[in-house]
Amino acid sequence: MREEMKIMIVGIGGVGGYIAGMVGQKYKNLTLIARGKRGEALREHGVVLHSDFHGEKIVKDGVIRECAREVEEIQDLIFLCVKTYALEDVCQTLGSCVDDHTIIVPVMNGADTAQRVREYLGKGLVVDAVIYTTAAANEDYSITQLGQYTRILLGAVREEEHKAAKVSAGVLGEAGIEYEIPSDVRQAVWEKYIFNCAYNVITAYYLGNVEEIRAYEDRRAEFHMLLKEALQVAKADGVHIRQHYMEEEYQRFMRLSKGSTSSLKRDVEAGRPSELETFGGYLLERARNLGVAVPLSEQFYDGMKEKIRNRTD
CATH class of the missing domain: 1.10.1040.10 (N-(1-d-carboxylethyl)-l-norvaline Dehydrogenase; domain 2)
Structure with a gap:
């Protein structure tokens, strides 16, 4: 069952927090990677999402870890939602979480991000992604999503990753996140x-x-x-x-x-x-x-x- 998938989200800022707040409503086998005071706030209050588009959401089922190295189980799906300058360091922490079947979706800025993930990890199925939203973390580490529009575009430049893009899209769709699989990602x-x-x-x-x-x-x-x-x-x-x-x-x-x-x-x-x-x-x-x-x-x-x-x- 798709609901039993092991899902990890790395980086619980605006984008990662939005995805966590939505995906966590449907998928309970969820691991969130967040450090310091952000991690402490998540442990105490859960992921709190204030969304113009979806309303108020709270997720308290996620397991909070400071670093992906603390996670010893292979994940089925990993969303990377970090700043691009941190990408290489983050990928170096994922060794115990990724095997050849793991789908990795970097929902990040940049034109070469997915290719960098492929090079850094050397395994897994990497999906290209683009998000259009206005979402940001607040001082209390809750997340505010503004406006009546959020959409994630997913695709793959390599043939063997096309199915992974469809699986990722299915997870987002079941969580209530609008998605699109364009013909030319x-x-x-x-x-x-x-x-x-x-x-x-x-x-x-x-x-x-x-x-x-x-x-x-x-x-x-x-x-x-x-x-x-x-x-x-x-x-x-x-x-x-x-x-x-x-x-x-x-x-x-x-x-x-x-x-x-x-x-x-x-x-x-x-x-x-x-x-x-x-x-x-x-x-x-x-x-x-x-x-x-x-x-x-x-x-x-x-x-x-x-x-x-x-x-x-």
């Missing part, structure tokens, strides 16, 4: 990544919310150009991007709710480790390898590195 991954390369970088560069970017004509033009440069890299890399992507994503940016900002901006502002290398470094590396000029992306990346150095000195 690489397109789905890059279409979100392109937007994030522009949105995360420009909000972090100016340390502003969307309305502080949209208020200035030059900043609007910079956002548009950052989108265009990332799109050019994707196309040079052989990724099919839908027609009218630029216009539609620019208009989506212009419609974002007042106060919206990026995780990169929040992390840089707070002096925390950030995903700059995901949204800037990786794009520049691909651009160099493919011979694509991305001068504005390079300017913003260099400027962001300087800002981060100045804030940590």
Whole structure:
């Protein structure tokens, strides 16, 4: 029975907490990896999800562990919901949890995340995933999901992983999470990544919310150009991007709710480790390898590195 699957979620922040709050309603054989005060809060109160879309949810059945190394049972399905800079270290803790049948779903930022997981683990079935939601952890470690829309796109670039994508989708669907299995998951991954390369970088560069970017004509033009440069890299890399992507994503940016900002901006502002290398470094590396000029992306990346150095000195 699918309900008896052993499921692990690594990282109980906004995305991981949302998935845990939903999956835990249906699946009781659940292990959550959370450290420090977050882990303590989960042990005391469970996963508390305040969702505009699904209502109030509480999950108290999950087993809480500080590290996946403490888990000695092979898991059937693992959701990775951590920052990209922590991915390699996290994968090194999963050895006792993964065998060749284990499905691993990184619900994370980046264009190469699933491939990195394959390389780090060397076993298991890795599913590419993209999530569209607004979810964040609160000071008390409860999770708030905003808006009437959350969807996870799942797929596989390797034939042997297609069935794993369908199994993962089935688990999400039974838990009440909307999902889609697109015909071209690489397109789905890059279409979100392109937007994030522009949105995360420009909000972090100016340390502003969307309305502080949209208020200035030059900043609007910079956002548009950052989108265009990332799109050019994707196309040079052989990724099919839908027609009218630029216009539609620019208009989506212009419609974002007042106060919206990026995780990169929040992390840089707070002096925390950030995903700059995901949204800037990786794009520049691909651009160099493919011979694509991305001068504005390079300017913003260099400027962001300087800002981060100045804030940590």
